Amino acid sequence: MNIFSYERASDANAAIALKKAGLTAKYLGGGTNLVDLMRETVEQPEVLIDVTQLPAEIEQRADGSLMIGAAARNTALAAHPAVRSDFPLLSRSILAGASAQIRNVATVGGNILQRTRCRYFYDNAARCNKRQRQAGCDALEGFNRHHAILGASEACVATHPSDMSVALVALDAVVHLQGLAGTRSMPLRDLHRLPGEHPEIETELQPDELITAVEIPPLPFASHSTYRKVRDRASYAFALVSVAAALDLDAAGRVRDVRLALGGVAHKPWRAAKAEAALKGQPANTDSFRAAAEAELADAVGLRDNAFKIELAKRTIVAVLDELKGDNA
Amino acid sequence: MHFIINGEAIDVEADIRTSLLDLMRNTLGFTGTKKGCDQGACGACTVLVEGERINSCLALAVQYQGCSITTVEGLAANGNLHPLQQAFIEHDGFQCGYCTPGQLCSAIGMAGEIKRNIPSVVTGDLSAKGIPIDELEIRERMSGNLCRCGAYNGIVEAISEALAHPTVGPIEERARA
Numbered sequence: 001m002n003i004f005s006y007e008r009a010s011d012a013n014a015a016i017a018l019k020k021a022g023l024t025a026k027y028l029g030g031g032t033n034l035v036d037l038m039r040e041t042v043e044q045p046e047v048l049i050d051v052t053q054l055p056a057e058i059e060q061r062a063d064g065s066l067m068i069g070a071a072a073r074n075t076a077l078a079a080h081p082a083v084r085s086d087f088p089l090l091s092r093s094i095l096a097g098a099s100a101q102i103r104n105v106a107t108v109g110g111n112i113l114q115r116t117r118c119r120y121f122y123d124n125a126a127r128c129n130k131r132q133r134q135a136g137c138d139a140l141e142g143f144n145r146h147h148a149i150l151g152a153s154e155a156c157v158a159t160h161p162s163d164m165s166v167a168l169v170a171l172d173a174v175v176h177l178q179g180l181a182g183t184r185s186m187p188l189r190d191l192h193r194l195p196g197e198h199p200e201i202e203t204e205l206q207p208d209e210l211i212t213a214v215e216i217p218p219l220p221f222a223s224h225s226t227y228r229k230v231r232d233r234a235s236y237a238f239a240l241v242s243v244a245a246a247l248d249l250d251a252a253g254r255v256r257d258v259r260l261a262l263g264g265v266a267h268k269p270w271r272a273a274k275a276e277a278a279l280k281g282q283p284a285n286t287d288s289f290r291a292a293a294e295a296e297l298a299d300a301v302g303l304r305d306n307a308f309k310i311e312l313a314k315r316t317i318v319a320v321l322d323e324l325k326g327d328n329a
Numbered sequence: 330m331h332f333i334i335n336g337e338a339i340d341v342e343a344d345i346r347t348s349l350l351d352l353m354r355n356t357l358g359f360t361g362t363k364k365g366c367d368q369g370a371c372g373a374c375t376v377l378v379e380g381e382r383i384n385s386c387l388a389l390a391v392q393y394q395g396c397s398i399t400t401v402e403g404l405a406a407n408g409n410l411h412p413l414q415q416a417f418i419e420h421d422g423f424q425c426g427y428c429t430p431g432q433l434c435s436a437i438g439m440a441g442e443i444k445r446n447i448p449s450v451v452t453g454d455l456s457a458k459g460i461p462i463d464e465l466e467i468r469e470r471m472s473g474n475l476c477r478c479g480a481y482n483g484i485v486e487a488i489s490e491a492l493a494h495p496t497v498g499p500i501e502e503r504a505r506a
Contacts (some may be wrong), residue, residue, distance in 0.1 A: 084456055099472055
């Protein structure tokens with residue numbers, strides 16, 4: 001690990017002012033990913049700006065929306081009564097991730113901005129376009145069981161590892177940002193980028209920008225939602241495929257509204273917009289669920305070790321929608 | 330850097346890069362806490378910070394200045410084993426013992442989470458007031474602690490028994506006393 005200096009920021013203004021000191025400064029949340037990356041020398045910040053003292057409140061407003069301070073710990077968000085009752089897919093996605101020890105420490109902002117767990121990204125002896133521009137990619141023809149099937153490029157087939165972000169994207173969450181140029185906000189689904197020719201640029205954030213809060217707009221039918229994660233062992237493993245879903249049926253059993261997002265399949269949390277469009281107005285049954293899943297995965301591309309994930313994603317979508325439909329009956 | 334470890338105030342100088350785990354083991358001599366993977370995968374380094382379980386290997390010590398930390402050395406009181414330690418012995422909750430300090434601290438942190446009604450991914454009704462804690466809940470909640478000897482059955486039995494014991498739970502107050 002390289003030598004660095006450590007600063008504890010008392011508020012967002014102080015954090016951003018410290019970032020001004022140099023581009024090699026990094027914001028530090030719980031550190032569960034960044035400290036590991038520093039130990040592997042993948043990250044070598046000269047300044048660490050501890051932002052865990054920034055607002056961590058979780059507040060539900062009268063309209064049902066939720067405002068979450070970016071320093072809120074993952075455990076606190078998963079356990080919050082309003083999240084459990086109104087947005088259960090969010091509680092379940094967080095609880096499906098990592099271990100209790102890590103969730104107790106990891107922040108909401110840090111969870112969103114965690115890096116891929118592609119083993120070639122972590123291995124300094126391997127080629128990785130994300131670590132070193134135009135170095136090549138050893139995952140393309142290497143061990144790529146956990147890699148992307150949607151939206152990947154010749155340059156990068158890594159996946160975004162967050163479970164929480166999959167649920168947040170399904171919920172149309174908005175991230176509030178603050179930087180030297182002021183404050184702005186954007187939908188979370190626009191924050192992460194597909195790799196294209198620049199896998200080293202993972203988000204639309206400016207270098208000085210900090211996530212200060214995450215906002216979830218009201219969505220009454222999200223009380224009827226869930227998150228299913230398929231992985232190589234029953235607990236404490238990253239997703240092969242995950243599905244976050246909320247389903248709203250009318251009295252005739254047709255899909256009035258639906259939210260669907262996938263994890264473990266792409267460089268970003270993947271909002272399944274094609275499947276949602278295919279489902280709306282359709283009778284809620286296994287045939288329409290399967291057709292929607294086929295539409296979403298139509299462009300999927302399998303690699304040597306992960307082609308099974310295409311069918312796995314389809315079946316998991318159908319299973320989750322079947323489950324939610326059954327709960328409705 | 331200033332810490333309260335097992336109820337004792339400690340001031341220590343350390344390299345800025347030092348993890349909480351290395352600070353305790355190498356600098357302060359609290360070698361009960363073990364280093365397994367050093368990357369947050371095995372849980373051998375689990376300690377309690379303000380009563381909450383964390384992986385000390387992924388924690389930069391500098392981030393935890395001023396905090397109250399409990400290690401396995403802080404579990405016994407007045408020469409008596411903590412009821413959870415006694416239960417591990419009675420149920421053969423270990424073989425080589427290397428993961429045991431982490432298992433113990435993790436289970437005590439878990440008991441506090443259960444008292445605060447924090448759910449797990451296998452909890453059926455997220456809005457239930459009291460979550461029933463069965464073997465499946467314990468195994469899920471303890472999944473951050475690996476045991477390569479495979480003493481899991483004994484570990485789960487020991488924890489099940491200790492959870493029914495009145496004094497298991499957040500132990501910070503006792504550690505400070």
